[in-house]
Amino acid sequence: MRGLEQLLAEHPFFEGMRGEDLALIAGCGKNARFGAGEYLFREGEPADHFFLLRSGMVSVEVHDPARGTITVLSAGEGEVLGFSWLMPPYHWVFDARALDLTRSVVFDGACLREKCEGDPRLGYDLLKRVTGVMMRRLEAASVQLLDVYGGAAAS
Amino acid sequence: MTAPAPGSAVSEAPDAGPSDAGHAAAGAAGPMRTRVYAVRRTRRETPDVLTLELEPGVDGEVEASAPGQFNMLYAFGVGEAPISVSGDPGASGRLVHTIRSVGATTRALCGLRRGDPVGVRGPYGTSWPVAEAEGRDVLAVAGGIGLAPLRGAFARILARRDRYGRVSLLYGARSPRDVVFEEDLRRWRSRFDVEVEITVDHAVGLWRGHVGVVTPLLDYAHVDPDDCVAMLCGPEVMMRHVARDLGRRGVASDRIHVSLERNMECGVGLCGHCQLGGELVCRDGPVFRWDRAEPLLRVREL
Numbered sequence: 001m002r003g004l005e006q007l008l009a010e011h012p013f014f015e016g017m018r019g020e021d022l023a024l025i026a027g028c029g030k031n032a033r034f035g036a037g038e039y040l041f042r043e044g045e046p047a048d049h050f051f052l053l054r055s056g057m058v059s060v061e062v063h064d065p066a067r068g069t070i071t072v073l074s075a076g077e078g079e080v081l082g083f084s085w086l087m088p089p090y091h092w093v094f095d096a097r098a099l100d101l102t103r104s105v106v107f108d109g110a111c112l113r114e115k116c117e118g119d120p121r122l123g124y125d126l127l128k129r130v131t132g133v134m135m136r137r138l139e140a141a142s143v144q145l146l147d148v149y150g151g152a153a154a155s
Numbered sequence: 156m157t158a159p160a161p162g163s164a165v166s167e168a169p170d171a172g173p174s175d176a177g178h179a180a181a182g183a184a185g186p187m188r189t190r191v192y193a194v195r196r197t198r199r200e201t202p203d204v205l206t207l208e209l210e211p212g213v214d215g216e217v218e219a220s221a222p223g224q225f226n227m228l229y230a231f232g233v234g235e236a237p238i239s240v241s242g243d244p245g246a247s248g249r250l251v252h253t254i255r256s257v258g259a260t261t262r263a264l265c266g267l268r269r270g271d272p273v274g275v276r277g278p279y280g281t282s283w284p285v286a287e288a289e290g291r292d293v294l295a296v297a298g299g300i301g302l303a304p305l306r307g308a309f310a311r312i313l314a315r316r317d318r319y320g321r322v323s324l325l326y327g328a329r330s331p332r333d334v335v336f337e338e339d340l341r342r343w344r345s346r347f348d349v350e351v352e353i354t355v356d357h358a359v360g361l362w363r364g365h366v367g368v369v370t371p372l373l374d375y376a377h378v379d380p381d382d383c384v385a386m387l388c389g390p391e392v393m394m395r396h397v398a399r400d401l402g403r404r405g406v407a408s409d410r411i412h413v414s415l416e417r418n419m420e421c422g423v424g425l426c427g428h429c430q431l432g433g434e435l436v437c438r439d440g441p442v443f444r445w446d447r448a449e450p451l452l453r454v455r456e457l
Binding site: 057060067068069071072073074078136139140143144146147148149150 | 327354357362364366390392393
C-alpha cells in the first residue's frame with residue numbers, strides 16, 4: 001500500500017510540491033472513504049477538514065425548502081473540496097454528499113493552519129494552490145450565472 | 156453558438172475554415188432558390204427545442220450537405236431563419252434540423268406538424284473538419300443546443316470509427332431537463348470506444364452526473380493535445396473558455412474549430428449582415444479555425 005506522502009505527490013493539487021513540505025502536510029492527513037449517499041460535510045457544521053479527492057464523485061448542494069436539494073457543483077478524482085477550514089468562522093456553507101464510493105485524503109484543518117503559520121513559505125505555497133482552485137471555481141460560477149445556454153426549462 | 160439574431164436564434168454551425176466542404180455553393184438550381192419540403196416527423200427535445208425531419212416535395216431529392224452547414228428555413232408567411240443541419244446529411248435521406256423557439260420565426264417553425272410545408276434554402280457555409288481529423292484524436296465540445304450542429308459530424312466519425320484515434324464528446328447543458336438528443340447521448344455513452352461526459356449548470360433532485368461548466372470535463376477527455384482536432388459548438392462565452400483552456404493544455408489553435416453565429420440573412424455572402432471583421436460568417440464560416448476566429452472575437456465592436 002502506498003504511503004500518504006506518495007498519494008499526495010501523485011495528486012494534481014500537490015503537483016511539484018517539495019518533498020519536505022509534502023511530508024509536513026501528510027502529518028495532518030489520513031485516508032478516508034465515503035459510501036454513496038454519505039455526507040462529507042453539512043451546511044452550518046464546524047469546518048474542520050480539507051478533502052483531497054482520489055476517486056468517486058461528490059456533489060456540493062444547498063437545500064431550499066421550495067425547490068429541494070440543488071446541486072451547484074460536482075467534484076471528483078483529482079480535485080479538492082472544502083475551503084471553509086481556512087478562514088473564520090470555520091463553518092461549512094454547503095452540503096457535500098458522495099454520489100459514489102469516494103476515496104479521499106482528509107486533512108485536519110487546524111493542523112494545516114498551524115503548519116502554515118509555523119512555516120510561511122509552506123503556507124504561501126499551499127495558499128497559492130488553494131487560490132488557484134478558488135479562481136477556477138469563481139470563474140466557473142460566474143459563467144454559470146450568465147446562464148449562457150438559455151432555454152425555457154425552469155429549474 | 157452565441158445568441159443569434161432575434162427571431163433566428165437556433166444554433167447553426169457549418170464547418171470550419173479550410174476544411175471539408177469549403178465554401179458551399181448551395182443547390183444546383185442556384186444558391187438563392189427556395190425549395191419546398193414537407194415535415195415528415197417532429198421530435199420534442201426539450202420544452203423549447205424541436206427536431207424536424209423534412210423530406211423534399213415535388214422539387215426532388217435532399218440537397219447534399221456536410222455536417223456543420225446550415226439552411227435558411229422559411230416558415231411560410233412568418234419569416235426565414237438560419238438553422239444548422241443536425242443529422243448526418245448522408246445517412247437519412249431526410250433533412251434534419253433542430254430548432255429552439257426564441258422568436259417569431261423559430262416559434263412558427265417549432266409549431267409545425269407532420270405534413271406542413273417548409274421553405275428550404277441552402278446548404279450554406281463551411282463544415283466541420285471530419286475528413287481532416289482522420290488519423291488523429293477527436294475532441295467535440297458542445298454546449299446547449301450547440302450539440303445539434305455537431306451531431307452529424309459526430310455520427311459520421313463514429314460510422315468510420317477505425318479511422319480516428321481516441322474520440323471524446325463533452326456536453327454542457329443548463330439543467331438535466333435541457334439536455335438535447337438524449338437518445339443519441341445514451342447510445343454513444345454505451346460504446347466502449349468513445350468517451351462521453353455530460354455536465355449541467357445546476358441540477359435539482361436526482362441527477363448523478365457532473366454539475367458545473369464544461370471546461371473541467373477536459374480532464375476526462377484523454378486526447379493527445381499534440382495530435383487531436385477539437386470541434387467546439389455552443390455559446391460564444393463557452394467556446395472562448397474552452398479554446399483558451401485547450402491552448403493551455405497544448406492544443407494548437409489551428410486544430411481548434413469553432414462554430415460562430417451571427418445575424419445571417421442572405422446565406423451567400425451578399426447582404427453583409429453577418430460580417431465579422433473581414434469575414435462573412437455565412438460564407439467563410441460558420442465553422443472557423445480558432446486562430447482565425449480568436450482575433451476577431453477579441454474586438455468587442457465586431
